[in-house]
Each structure stands twice: as structure tokens, then as C-alpha cells.
Amino acid sequence: MLDWLARREHSRQEIYKKLLKKGSSETLAAEVVEQLAGEQLISDERFMESLIRARRNRGYGPLRIHKELQDKGVTAEAIDRWLDVTGREWLEDIKRVQRKKFGGRIPKDYSERARQARFLQYRGFTYDQIQQILNLHGQD
Numbered sequence: 001m002l003d004w005l006a007r008r009e010h011s012r013q014e015i016y017k018k019l020l021k022k023g024s025s026e027t028l029a030a031e032v033v034e035q036l037a038g039e040q041l042i043s044d045e046r047f048m049e050s051l052i053r054a055r056r057n058r059g060y061g062p063l064r065i066h067k068e069l070q071d072k073g074v075t076a077e078a079i080d081r082w083l084d085v086t087g088r089e090w091l092e093d094i095k096r097v098q099r100k101k102f103g104g105r106i107p108k109d110y111s112e113r114a115r116q117a118r119f120l121q122y123r124g125f126t127y128d129q130i131q132q133i134l135n136l137h138g139q140d
Helices: 002-007 012-021 028-039 043-055 061-073 075-084 089-102 110-120 129-138
Strands: none
Touching: 002 129, 012 089, 043 089, 061 075, 089 110, 089 129, 110 129
16 A cells, blocks of 8 residues: 555545455545544645646646546545636646647637637636637737
């Protein structure tokens, strides 16, 4: 188990599920998770901070990151405390992603605009963020 913890941060639910998969009883798995959390060996807050930073660096938007955190068992309340989906810093991220993928080209027609929007949506950016970058891009 210490191998798991040494490689990267894990959420409480991830460790719990891994223990169950390895054959632990639900009671024992819950006790181990509580003990690890009590000793600060696992922390959902550290996990969220690490995952958010890593995904942003890879060019993912707030909606995709939010979904991944949910899938990893982090509560909606905790996600909302750590991840501001409407924050202005996402505009810098989406500009960087658009520039990297499309060379900073402004869509010249509807089909190119739709192609760029689909890509940015897949990456997890909000509709408003996509509209802002496609409407304002080139004016900065």
C-alpha cells in the first residue's frame, strides 16, 4: 500500500476501492482509510490540488477536471471549494490550448469554428469560455 502512496496522491475513495479489490473487507478498508487520513498520509485536499494542477498543465478545462474529481470520489462540496469553474484564469488556459492545437488561428468560417469549439469542449472548457476565446481571439 505504501507503494501506492509513494507514487502519487490518492483520494480516500481510491484507496478504499483498491483495498476492496485486493480482498479486504469493507470494515477493514474503511478503518485503514481513516487511519491513513488521521496520520495525514492521504488527504482529499492534497489529492485535489495535485490533480487540478496536473490536468491544467495538460490543457484540460474545469468541466473535465470536475468530472474526474467526482469519478475519484471527491465530494461536490470539496470540489466547489477547490475548483472555480468560472475563474478568469481559465481564459489563459484556453488561450494556451487553442494556440497549441490550432496555432492561434482565428476560425475563418463556421466549420472551422465548430471544429475548434468541439475540441475545446472535449477538453472540458465551458460554453462561455469557448465563446469568449473564439470571439475575442486575435484581439489580445
